[in-house]
């Protein structure tokens with residue numbers, strides 16, 4: 001018999017009842033160090049007091065009003081994002097997938113309004129992940145994502161990650177945008193080197209193509225800068241954000257330059273919940289923390305400490321791990337064993353990790369994980385690796 005919850009996930013038999021900072025507590029009392037953060041969502045850990053205060057304060061005043069009215073919490077968060085980024089304007093969504101939908105619509109509408117309705121094609125890269133909607137699975141293009149779901153939304157071209165010649169060949173008079181994650185998350189923590197992102201920006205400018213970045217997983221301080229593209233010193237035209245921006249409350253956003261957003265006038269897009277007062281109150285509290293340069297400096301310091309310890313872990317288990325990659329606190333351990341086995345062994349050792357493609361074990365801890373927790377996490381990963389080695 002089908003379970004009451006549609007069985008689209010292979011769930012681990014863990015039932016968490018409480019979260020405190022970087023710790024998750026299971027129903028039976030076991031405490032787990034959370035290096036997954038709900039897949040890069042709980043950027044400030046579980047039950048962060050500032051976020052709880054922001055949420056409860058707003059909850060006591062007003063939960064929801066329609067976007068038919070002005071929402072001051074939404075305006076305040078948009079202003080913070082605009083002040084801290086390349087963007088001139090922001091639309092709030094509830095998820096990364098919805099941000100993808102709008103990014104695709106915005107890029108196409110831009111060219112339509114410029115008198116180029118033929119420019120609809122969006123170039124994406126192998127291994128990418130942009131969500132599960134019809135547009136997002138078409139953007140990915142992989143058989144695993146699209147098979148069985150009927151006609152695939154047209155207008156996407158897929159290029160192999162790192163194949164510069166194929167990228168140049170894919171651009172034509174119908175190209176609207178290039179859509180790329182500065183660091184592929186689901187694809188296995190694959191960073192786009194700075195010079196490649198700079199090259200992409202240059203190529204987009206030369207060819208008259210919009211650059212759309214998906215920072216749903218790598219944004220909001222995860223790499224040690226507020227947004228990952230800042231490391232390369234180039235700006236996109238449109239950017240998708242979600243996950244960490246709500247610190248665990250469902251919230252996403254599309255950030256854009258005034259020019260890229262020109263087609264999105266009243267009536268062209270909307271969302272019942274997007275930019276809801278509760279979500280934006282929490283989002284503002286997240287921004288106050290993660291956009292603070294001192295906080296980001298600390299993220300970089302913690303990332304250095306964790307990477308250093310992980311190098312030691314890899315060296316101690318050469319049969320299990322091949323290497324460490326990633327940026328900031330978005331880390332991948334390239335494995336020689338099945339990452340799923342390591343995730344499972346991690347459960348026994350009391351540490352939560354997340355598998356990714358390309359035989360990678362993902363570590364996405366809370367950005368405020370402490371030094372002691374980093375040491376404890378690596379010792380638990382060591383126990384997990386030892387168990388997998390022995391199996």
Ligand SMILES: Cc1ncc(COP(=O)(O)O)c(C=O)c1O
Nearest residue numbers: 095096097129130131185216217
């Ligand atoms: C890079 C990227 N884009 C988009 C998405 C989709 O976000 P959501 O699951 O919030 O719809 C994800 C989710 O993992 C992601 O990692």
